Amino acid sequence: MSDAVAAAWANLNDLPRPSLAQLFADPGRVDVLSSRLELPGGAIRFDWSKTHLDAAHLAGFTALAEATGFRRMRGAMFAGEKINVTEDRAVEHAAQRGVGRDSSVEEAAALHARMAGLVAAIHGGALGEVRHLIHIGIGGSALGPALALDALTRDGSVVDVHVVANIDGCALEAAFARCDPATTLIAVASKTFTTTETMTNAASALAWLRENGVDDPYGRVIALTAYPDKAVEWGVDETRVLPFGESVGGRYSLWSSIGFPIALALGWDEFAEFLDGAAAMDRHFLETDGADNLPLRAAFADLTYARLRGCQTRAVFAYDERLRLFPSYLQQLEMESNGKAVKADGRPVDGATAPITWGGVGTDAQHAVFQLLHQGTHVVPVDFIACIAAGDELSPEHHRNLLANCFAQGAALMAGKTSDDPARAYPGDRPSATILCEDLNAATLGALIAFHEHRTFANAVLMEINAFDQFGVELGKEIAKSIGTEGAAFDASTTALLAEAGLA
Incomplete structure (x- = not known):
C-alpha cells in the first residue's frame, strides 16, 4: 500500500459516523445522493441517500480513488490495455457495446454482424423449422443469457429458449421434455470449448437428437466460443461457429456471441437495444468523475460497509418478478470478481474485499428473510x-x-x-439504496447490468485487486478430475464419501 493510499484509508477510518437520522437533517441530502440518469430505454433513478455516505466520506473516497489511480485504470480498461495482469489480458467487454479501443470495437461489430446474419438465416428458415433452442453453458455463459431471457421474453419470443447449466442430468432432461428434437437447435457456449460440464451436456444433447431421429445432430449445433478452431475440431461446421474475442471475460460475455440466444429469442433489433443501453452506461462511467459517477458512488457505499463497518454481506431484492434472476447474476459478477485475498501485485489485501452477495424477490422475501434485516444482529446493506x-x-x-x-x-x-x-422494537439506522427504473426493457436491462459491471470494477480498483481473474474456481475442478485416477489420495472424510457413493 502506497503512503497516499494508506493515508486515504486512515482518514476514512477516522471520520465521524453520524446516524441516518442525523444525516437526513440536511434538507439537500436527497438531491446530492439521488441522481436520475436518462438512458435509451427510459430514465433510471439511483438513490443512495439512505446510506451512511456524507460529504466527508464522499471527499475521503474521492481522495482514495485518486490515490489508487482510478482514472488511469478506467482509461486503461477502455483503451484495451492489459489490466488483467495475472492473465496478461485486456478487458474489453465494453467494446462489444461500441465503447473502447477502435480496433476492438470494429472487430466486435464484425462479429455481431456475423451473428445477426445467422439469426436472420435461422428466422428465415435456412436451418429448417426452428421452434426451440437449448442453450448449454455454465457460469457467465449461462447466468447472463438466463437473466435476459427471463426478463425480456415474458410476452413471447420468436424461438423458445431453454438455458441448461448444471451437469446434473435432471436439468438437461427437463429441457428435453419441453422441446421437439425435430425443431430444436443446440447452442454450446464455452469460451474455451473445454468446460467439463458444458461439453458433457453437449454430448448428451447430441445423443438425444440422434436417438430421436435427427440424422445430422452436429448440423443442429451453434458454437459460441473464443476458440473457434476447437469447435470445428469437435464437429461444428464453421458457418455455425460464432466467435468472440479472447479479451472478453466469461462473466462479462453476454454482450458477445454468448448473447446469441437473446438475439434469437427476441430478434436482432431488441438485442441491439440491449447493447445500446449498456453503452449509455459505459459513456457515463467513462466521462463522469468523482462522486457524480454513479458506479463509483455505489462503490464508495459498498466499501463504507465492507471495509469501514465490517458488514460481511450485501443483499439485493428485485421488486419485479422479471428480475428474479438478478441477485443470482450479481453473485457471480461480484463474488467471482472481487472475492480475492491478494492485490493485483500479489501482496495480501489490507482489509475485507467482496461481501457475500445474496437476495431474492419482493414481496416474497419480506415473508422469509426480512426479519433478520430489521431485527437481527447483523447489519446488512440492502x-x-x-x-x-x-x-x-x-x-x-x-x-x-x-x-x-x-x-x-x-x-x-x-x-x-x-x-x-x-421483541417489537426495531433499531433502525439500517442502510439501503434504491434503483428505480421508469420501465424494464432491453435497453434499461442492459444499462442495469453495465452499471453493476462498472460498480464491481470500481470496487476492485479502490481495493487494489484484479477483478478479472478467477483462479479460485480451479482447485475443486482439478480434484474432481483426479477422482478415480491411479494414485489419487484424499482426506479420510472424502475417501469415505467416495466409497459410499461408489466412486472410489
Missing part, C-alpha cells in the same frame, strides 16, 4: 430494484402494492421503531 411501469396487465393494485412495499421497506430499515416491548 439494494432495492424496482420499475415504475408494471410488467403485467392485471389490476393496477398489484403494482401499486408492490412499489409501496419496496419503498416502505427502505423507510422502515432506516427509521426503525421504539417499543416498550423489546
Whole structure:
C-alpha cells in the first residue's frame, strides 16, 4: 500500500459516523445522493441517500480513488490495455457495446454482424423449422443469457429458449421434455470449448437428437466460443461457429456471441437495444468523475460497509418478478470478481474485499428473510430494484402494492421503531439504496447490468485487486478430475464419501 493510499484509508477510518437520522437533517441530502440518469430505454433513478455516505466520506473516497489511480485504470480498461495482469489480458467487454479501443470495437461489430446474419438465416428458415433452442453453458455463459431471457421474453419470443447449466442430468432432461428434437437447435457456449460440464451436456444433447431421429445432430449445433478452431475440431461446421474475442471475460460475455440466444429469442433489433443501453452506461462511467459517477458512488457505499463497518454481506431484492434472476447474476459478477485475498501485485489485501452477495424477490422475501434485516444482529446493506411501469396487465393494485412495499421497506430499515416491548422494537439506522427504473426493457436491462459491471470494477480498483481473474474456481475442478485416477489420495472424510457413493 502506497503512503497516499494508506493515508486515504486512515482518514476514512477516522471520520465521524453520524446516524441516518442525523444525516437526513440536511434538507439537500436527497438531491446530492439521488441522481436520475436518462438512458435509451427510459430514465433510471439511483438513490443512495439512505446510506451512511456524507460529504466527508464522499471527499475521503474521492481522495482514495485518486490515490489508487482510478482514472488511469478506467482509461486503461477502455483503451484495451492489459489490466488483467495475472492473465496478461485486456478487458474489453465494453467494446462489444461500441465503447473502447477502435480496433476492438470494429472487430466486435464484425462479429455481431456475423451473428445477426445467422439469426436472420435461422428466422428465415435456412436451418429448417426452428421452434426451440437449448442453450448449454455454465457460469457467465449461462447466468447472463438466463437473466435476459427471463426478463425480456415474458410476452413471447420468436424461438423458445431453454438455458441448461448444471451437469446434473435432471436439468438437461427437463429441457428435453419441453422441446421437439425435430425443431430444436443446440447452442454450446464455452469460451474455451473445454468446460467439463458444458461439453458433457453437449454430448448428451447430441445423443438425444440422434436417438430421436435427427440424422445430422452436429448440423443442429451453434458454437459460441473464443476458440473457434476447437469447435470445428469437435464437429461444428464453421458457418455455425460464432466467435468472440479472447479479451472478453466469461462473466462479462453476454454482450458477445454468448448473447446469441437473446438475439434469437427476441430478434436482432431488441438485442441491439440491449447493447445500446449498456453503452449509455459505459459513456457515463467513462466521462463522469468523482462522486457524480454513479458506479463509483455505489462503490464508495459498498466499501463504507465492507471495509469501514465490517458488514460481511450485501443483499439485493428485485421488486419485479422479471428480475428474479438478478441477485443470482450479481453473485457471480461480484463474488467471482472481487472475492480475492491478494492485490493485483500479489501482496495480501489490507482489509475485507467482496461481501457475500445474496437476495431474492419482493414481496416474497419480506415473508422469509426480512426479519433478520430489521431485527437481527447483523447489519446488512440492502439494494432495492424496482420499475415504475408494471410488467403485467392485471389490476393496477398489484403494482401499486408492490412499489409501496419496496419503498416502505427502505423507510422502515432506516427509521426503525421504539417499543416498550423489546421483541417489537426495531433499531433502525439500517442502510439501503434504491434503483428505480421508469420501465424494464432491453435497453434499461442492459444499462442495469453495465452499471453493476462498472460498480464491481470500481470496487476492485479502490481495493487494489484484479477483478478479472478467477483462479479460485480451479482447485475443486482439478480434484474432481483426479477422482478415480491411479494414485489419487484424499482426506479420510472424502475417501469415505467416495466409497459410499461408489466412486472410489
